[in-house]
Amino acid sequence: MSTHDVIVVGAGLAGLSAARDLVAAGADVLVLEARARAGGRVEQTSTEDGRVVQLGGEVVGASHTSYRSLVDELGLTLGPSFTDIPGESTWLLADGRHLGDDMPWLSSADRSLYDAIERRFSTLASSVDPDDPWAHPEAVALDRLTVADWLRSEGATPQVVRAMELRAMGLADASVERRSLLADLRKEATAGALGFYDYDAWESMKVLEGSATVALRMAEGLGHRIRYSSPVASIDVASGGAGQGGVKVTLQSGERCRGGDVICALPAGPLRDLRISGVSAEYLASVQRREHAPTAKLVTVYESSFWEGNGQNGTGYFERTLLGGTWVQNTGILSALVPVDRLGPYRALPAAAREEVLLAELGAAYGPEGARPTSTFVRDWHSDIWTQGYITAWRPGELTAVGPLHGTHEPPLWVVGSDQWVCGYMEGAVRTGRAAARELIAR
Ligand SMILES: Cc1cc2nc3c(=O)[nH]c(=O)nc-3n(C[C@H](O)[C@H](O)[C@H](O)COP(=O)(O)OP(=O)(O)OC[C@H]3O[C@@H](n4cnc5c(N)ncnc54)[C@H](O)[C@@H]3O)c2cc1C
Known part of the structure; x- marks a missing residue:
């Protein structure tokens, strides 16, 4: 059984940014990640012609100060997002398609x-x-x-x-x-x-090297300290005490490790699946009450931004469809999401028919070319067991039900991640991850 100053569970932006700061402060850190890759809800791939495609989180805004400082420290570049693209928005409404800046x-x-x-x-x-x-x-x-x-x-x-x-x-x-x-x-x-x-x-900037590069660069720096394909099954805080190397972390494989502190950096769903013992019932109830809105993401790649020729800027708002709308991810690349309220009908479709239905919606918004991308990526985040969602969601009454323990810690257990911030986002991941590391170092 290995023993470490801190064990971080989850190598998304929150876990990675916490681990990075702790290692810089001289701590012995082990990061346990369920998947074979780092990044969690930020993930990128590329097309045959070498264009980088984001399958998860993409854009940030002026108020995302923690994320922007991290990007700067990592030597990456922030540039304008889709909000700067000239042209008219597309309104795909119950009574047809309209182009224009404002709601018709x-x-x-x-x-x-x-x-x-x-x-x-x-x-x-x-x-x-x-x-x-x-x-x-x-x-x-x-x-x-x-x-x-x-x-x-x-x-x-x-x-x-x-x-x-x-x-x-x-x-x-x-x-x-x-x-x-x-x-x-x-x-x-x-x-x-x-x-x-x-x-x-909220949305005016993006990392020009690709948003998942932020996670990949931190993971590169952490090197052997990250163990991939190592899903955690339980955390037992009661088995030791703060500062005694006594928090027991058990992997699904049955292997055990001990940490003086444990930083849990998981999305709301996977966090609920974890067996946690040794913290107060009140704290656990608050942590497990967190809700997470699921989504599916569609990315379509074209030879060029053909919509510009029709005066369209690629930003779309769709009323009676499965997709909620579109935005331009990069030259010739459109992103689109299925919002939580439309996910039921999307999942009700036979899996083999889903892509065709979504592409037809793009055809309705952007003409026949919209329905004929050179490549298509569909990422069903809602059914991914290591995510089970997308962003934080608050139904009426939920903020009160989760209560003021939201975003707090019961050391030696620290719970971070975008779902522990106000409303999710990459900012929430970096902000909570780094704040916990700062507090832990100060102790
Ligand atoms: C499609 C989509 C679009 C988005 N768009 C934006 C956007 O444009 N702008 C924005 O700011 N945000 C966006 N977001 C949200 C943003 O990506 C996330 O809020 C943020 O990346 C979450 O980081 P995290 O570290 O808190 O969690 P995650 O990235 O989910 O990381 C958690 C990690 O824990 C791992 N894990 C899970 N269970 C276990 C276990 N039992 N043991 C070990 N490891 C485990 C997971 O594999 C994962 O790597 C988007 C998200 C999605 C899915």
């Missing part, structure tokens, strides 16, 4: 109402402390309300609610009819409470 069904009165409600949302978001939303005097009531209910209570017309719903689908977020208002307020409070969802704050 919004009258100028609806547009003014939308803007006015957005300002009230910003004001309300400013009253929420993202680190302690539970302390808000109206926390329970705001958590019970759905975003759509609140919009209607503020006088939103069906057209305004439709606008918010379509934006949610375009982002592969959960429906506004099933999202906690408090969770949305908390999320936007972290980005400066600028409005409903500010693309500059």
Whole structure:
């Protein structure tokens, strides 16, 4: 049985960034990773003609400060994302296809109402402390309300609610009819409470070398300290004590290791599958209550960005389809996601028919060429046992149910990862991973 200062479970961005900082501080660290590769929800491959394709997380924004500092330290480059591409967005609606910058069904009165409600949302978001939303005097009531209910209570017309719903689908977020208002307020409070969802704050940049390169570069630096194909089955904190090398980690193979501390850096689903003993029942209940919205990702590769010839910028919002919308990942490459509310019908399709159905939707949005990519990648993250999801999701009441233990630790067990931050994202992974390493080093 090997013994280490710290055992990190999971080699995604959270586990890797924690391990990297601990190793730099002189700790003896072992990283145990279930898959045969590093990166978790960031993963890249390439096409026959050498273009790098992202199958998982891609873009970040101005508010993602921890991720951006890490990218800088690793010597990688941030550049503009799809939000900078000129041209018109594509609205694939119930009544047909429209091209334009704004939502075609919004009258100028609806547009003014939308803007006015957005300002009230910003004001309300400013009253929420993202680190302690539970302390808000109206926390329970705001958590019970759905975003759509609140919009209607503020006088939103069906057209305004439709606008918010379509934006949610375009982002592969959960429906506004099933999202906690408090969770949305908390999320936007972290980005400066600028409005409903500010693309500059959340989506305006990408790592030009490929977003998974961030993980691969950290993994390269950690070298032999990462053990691949080593899924962990249980963590027993009670078998030792903090600082005594006494936390017992048991792999699915039956092998055991001990760590003075254990950093658990898993997505919500796989974390629930782990047997954890020796922490308080209250803490475990909070950790295991976390929810995770599943998705499937489609990436289509074309010889060129042909849509530009039609005045389209590749950003699409789809209303009655399985895909929520599209964006340009790279020259000639479109990304698209199946949002959680549409995943049921997607999974109901025979597996062999899914790709054809999704490509037909691209054909409807971008013309026959859209349905005929030179290569197609479908990544079913929802059924991947080491992920079981995509991003953090908060249904009404869930923020209260998970409670203020969200994002906290019970040393020597540290629970990090994007699902332990406000709302997921690569920022959440890096932020929680590095923060735990910092606290552990300070001890
Ligand atoms: C399709 C898709 C698109 C996304 N788009 C964006 C985006 O554009 N921008 C953005 O910021 N975020 C995006 N995200 C979210 C972002 O990628 C994730 O939030 C982030 O990468 C999660 O990092 P993590 O380290 O917390 O978890 P993960 O990356 O999930 O890492 C956890 C690791 O733990 C391993 N593991 C699981 N179980 C075990 C076990 N029992 N034992 C050992 N190891 C185990 C897994 O294999 C994995 O390597 C996207 C995610 C997906 C799936």
